[in-house]
Amino acid sequence: MDLRLDVSQRGEWSIVEVGGEIDVATAPRLREQLIALVSEGHHRIVVSLEAVDFIDSTGLGVLISGLKRVRTHDGAFAVVCSEPRILKVFEITGLDTVFNVAPTLDDALASEG
C-alpha cells in the first residue's frame, strides 16, 4: 500500500503531509522522514493526517517516537486530524491527550505544539 509524504516549511514549522495508509509496511518511511528532519535541526514539526485513510499502532508508535525526539530538543510536535475514523484511534488509545491534535493546519501552526 502506498504512503505519500510531502514535506514543506512554513515559518519555523516543518510540515509533513501524509497520505495513504500508515501500517507496519509503510510506517518506517514516516519514521525515517521524522528522524531526518530532527537531525537536520527541524524541531517544530506538524504531521498532517488529513489525507490518511488508515493508521494502526505501528503508525501511532512512529508519532510517539517523533514527539519524543522533538521534546529532547525542547521542540514542538503537532498532529492535524479531523477525520473521525482516524481521530477515534487516538481517542481509544488515550493518545489524544498526549499529542496536540489540531483540526486544521492553521490551528496546529498557531499552537505551541
Next chain:
Amino acid sequence: MHAAPDPEVVELALPARPEVVSVARLVVGAIVASDPLFDDERGADLRLAVSEACTNAIQAQLAADERTAVPPVGLPILMRCTVGVGCIDVVVTDHAGGFDPSTLVPHPEVTDPARLEYEGGLGIPLLRMLTDHVEFRPTGDGTEVRMRFEPHGDPVRG
C-alpha cells in the same frame, strides 16, 4: 487465497511480509462491507483489529524465522474469517513458537511522560478495545488469535 468448503468462510494464507497486511485489511473490509448489520464505523474497527493481529503474527513469524532457520522457514500466516448470524469471527494463526499476552510487562499509561520511551505496546490493547471478544490460544507451534465482532457491541462507542 483459496475457497473454503463453507461459503460463509474465507481463508487466506499470507506470506509473513509486512506488505501483505494491507491485503488482509482489504479482504475483511470487503466481507464486513457486504454485511448490512455492520456500519462503516464498526467495519473500520474490524479492519484495524485484524490488521493489528496480522501485524503481530507477521512480526513474530519473522522473528522466529530469524531464530530458527537459514534460510528462513517462511511459514504463512493464516487468516480465517467466518460470517455468522449477527457476528463475524476472525482467527489469525502463526507458527512463531507461541506468545502469552499475560507475560507482557505493562507500559506506563499514555499520559505518563515515561510512556514516550515505548514506541510499541499499543497493538494488544487496541485488539482488546476493538473486539467484542478476543482470545490468545497457544497452538502446537504458534499462536491463534480468535476475535469476535458484533455489529452493535462496540464497547468504545458505548
